[in-house]
Amino acid sequence: MEPHIEKEIIAIVEGLREDGRCSDAQARSLSSIFKRSRFDDPPIDAPRGLSRVRFEAARVRGRHTSARAFTARTKVLMAAASVFIIAGAAFLVFSTGDGIIPPETAAEAVIGDVTFERSGTVSVLEAGALLGGGDMVRTGPRSFADLRFRDEVIIRIKQNSLFRIDRLARDRNGSLRAGLDLSAGTALLSFKKLQRGDSAEVRTPTSVAGVRGTSFGVSVSENRDVRFEVLEGTISVRGRVVIDGAGPTDETARGVLEGVERRLAERAVAVEANEVCEVKERDARALAKKIEEILLVLPEKGRRAEERRLDDAITKIAAETATPRIYTAVESPPAHFLELKQMAIIREGGGESVVTRWERERPVEFDQNAWMDRARVSYVITDDARQLFIAVGANGRIDALRLGTVVWRFRCGSPVNAQPVSDGEIVYLATADERIIALSLDNGKELWSRKIDGVLHFGARLSIGGDGIYAATAKGRLYRFNRRGGEEWSLRLPAASYSTPVLDGNLLFVPVQDGKIHVVDTVLRIVVMRIDSGKIIGSSVIVRGDRLYYANFDGVVACHNIRRDETEWRYQLNGAVTSDPVIDDGFLFVVSSGGDVVKLSLDGRVAWRADLGGPVDRSPVVTGSSLYVLSRRVFYVFDTEKGTVQWSLVTPSESASNMAVAGTMMYFGTEENGIYRIKK
Amino acid sequence: MSEVSVTIGDEDLVRQFKKGEQKAFDELYLRYASRLKRLIMYSLGDADESEDVLHDVFMRVFLHIDSFNTDMAFSSWIYRIAVNCCKNYRKKRMKEKSTVGGDQMDGINSPEGSPEELYIREEDMREFYLAVDSLKEKFKTVFLLRFDHGMQYSQISNVLDCPERTAKWRMQKAVEKIADRLKSRNVV
DSSP states (O other): OOOHHHHHHHHHHHHHHHHHSSSSSHHHHHHHHHHHHOOOOOOOOHHHHHHHHHHHHHHHHHHHHTOOOHHHHHHHHHHHHHHHHHHHHHHHHHHHSSOOOOEEEEEEEEESSSSEETTTEEEEEOTTEETTTTTTEEETTTTEEEEETTTTEEEEEESSOOEEEEEEEEEEOEEEEEEEEEEEEEEEEEEEOOTTTEEEEOOOOOEEEEEEEEEEEEEOOOOOOEEEEESSSSSEEEEEEOTTTTOOOOOOOOOHHHHHHHHHHOOOOEEEEEEEEEEEEHHHHHHHHHHHHHHHHHOOOTOOHOOOOOOOHHHHHHHHHHHEEEEETTTTTHHHHHHHHHHHHHTTOOOOHHHHHHHHOOOOOOOOHHHHHHHSSEEEETTTTTEEEEEEEETTTEEEETEEEEEEEOOOOOBBSOOOOEEESSEEEEEESSSEEEEEEETTOOEEEOOOOOOEEEEEEEETTTTTTEOOOSSSSSEETTTOOOOEEEEEEOOOOOOOOETTTEEEEEEETTTEEEEEEEETTTEEEEEEEEOOSSOOEEEETTTEEEEEEEEEEEEEEEETTTEEEEEEEESOOOSSOETTTTTTEEEESSEEEEEEEEOOOOEEEEEEESOOOOOEEEEETTEEESSSSEEEEETTTOOOOOEEEEEESSSEEEEEEEEEEEEESSSSSSSEEEEE | OOOTTTTTTTTHHHHHHTTTTTHHHHHHHHHHHHHHHHHHHHHHHHHHHHHHHHHHHHHHHHGGGGGTTTEEEEHHHHHHHHHHHHHEEEEHOOOOOOOSSOOOOOOOOOOOOOOOHHHHHHHHHHHHHHHHTTSSSHHHHHHHIIIIIIOOOOHHHHHHHHHHHHHHHHHHHHHHHHHHHHHTTTTT
């Protein structure tokens, strides 16, 4: 600013002070701001601009002077302009190829001690410098650097950080390819929403985050624990293998590492807006130790059985590695949200003050009612002692709520395909990637994760009995774990099991798809009895004293005397029974896919029977004198004495979960209309 | 064809261009494109559109150079065209205002203080640009021509076709409005 103009402005500010419109301090600040302010020149491409003017001017003149032929000079100008434009377009097309990619990431603001390393040479990073693949930026104390890739990505590298750009460019198809690596310190990243075909990944020493267009921060602590804070959008986080040094050079060993990484990638967890995710170094270290043990006894090539065992071992150790832990913003308050918000606004080109927009867009408090209206859940469970309501999404997302607030969250990284069970302290989950996960009900912390052979299918659940956890899988494997996750034994069954094993004393009743209920002595670990039951799918058996009650896929409800090993009575329903029967007050309640709802005495006499006309495949619930039955679209409340419908509720979309009771409330989820909460 | 000298006056370049000397136009373009684009960009608060508006300005110069009276300063003439093009653009688009504040990250020259302090200064600058951007068109144009382009009031009066005292009054009001906004935002 020229001195006389500066004087003029200071005089205006001084006038404001004298008029009492601002204080001395404000006047000083205003003068300082005016002095410091300057309007920077925008980039300009003069040759292109000139060609464009000439070219269009020639066209306009040509239109307006049609009687006049183009002069030779105009033709030359047009030809030159055309060549220039074509050359420019060609440059745009070919310079985005995958060959040598020119550095495109600009250092926009550099404060303090910031260097970058390129091809082994360390240089001071200055504002305006361009960085590209392979460049590593190091920030010292009280320093930071802001990097920008076009209008698509802004990266703030905070103090004491080591950050490498492996790749940040658009490929020949125009797709974004971003590979970034934070070894130490903190980086805040703001990505424009990624399009189909784009890929972006941020690696840390212990984890990898896949990006889908979002604003998030990542910090690597001194002990290499990693923390992600997601302000907007979603990232998927997975652990990675930490091997000190250059890693193995042997092909088989490299295959082991790749195999583990691939399996970890398959169960990456989604971290959503306002969530924090932590990956502990000790978990990555434990994984590395297991891998090192495997690498010591690698099989020789061609030994198929050994190779299969190696593959199983890789799958097992990847499955049993701790899942990245999710926290709500309340559980673990994020430290970088305001700064991330500022960066997102800067990337978008501003528009209004950061403070104004932050206030406007500040995440609203969690609204349980709104959440329940849109939640899509497969299972709901409740814990009265903790006043917890736990919703389990089919995608493996678990939200635990208390008094309208999310108290913890967990992402399994794989769908949950069996109704979770709880022992009052721990909730156990069975996932589609053949794992059992144990979570603390107090805080959602993953206590252990174990690989099993096969999934729990068609309504089968884990079973808690004594001090053990039992699982019968669709691959015909029966397991017993202790509550600390130790696998105590497993047995191979003659066929798949699609039902929940039930423990009574030392005897475990396991319906198997060979049409028999196998009775296993859990102490001797042998099958002591086989009961012909027909195929049981999804329905649990009930043991009362010497009698075993079951309902099978053919719609038969039966009572088997275990002591005498004979069937005492049978009762036929329409359709299949695929849900658990319930015994209450000396009566058995059973529902069927043929729409039957029946109340039977324990000696097989019918108290009443109702026909709902449509399939019922959720287990009924009895409380007091009411029987709750959930068909595909209707929720019924029966009088248990009379068998009449007291009232019913039609849901706009199909039910999608079991029913759960908490105090006076009944819950169930629907396909598209959220979770219903009904007062009993 | 004679060589164009860099010391030649704008008006002489115009005369040469009128006679068919293309290089004279190139020279005028190189002299004015950058500063006019800056004026357009900060005036419209839209970096993306400034390229097209600048193109319009030079198209008008190219096509209507015959109407330029060489008794007048060429700079005033081309600035007037630029201001009018901005007006036309605003009328045409009536789009929601945006700001270029986000692009102005390098207003900090002294690496003193903590990064946080520097960040606050950066915020000051952002708020300053937002304050300028929030000015009404007539105040903003005078402010930019005076503060950024260092124009005399007599020249501003020529560009805007208004009395000098009006230009001075608008400048004073612009500074006051910027100050008021910075105060209301607790920047000062």
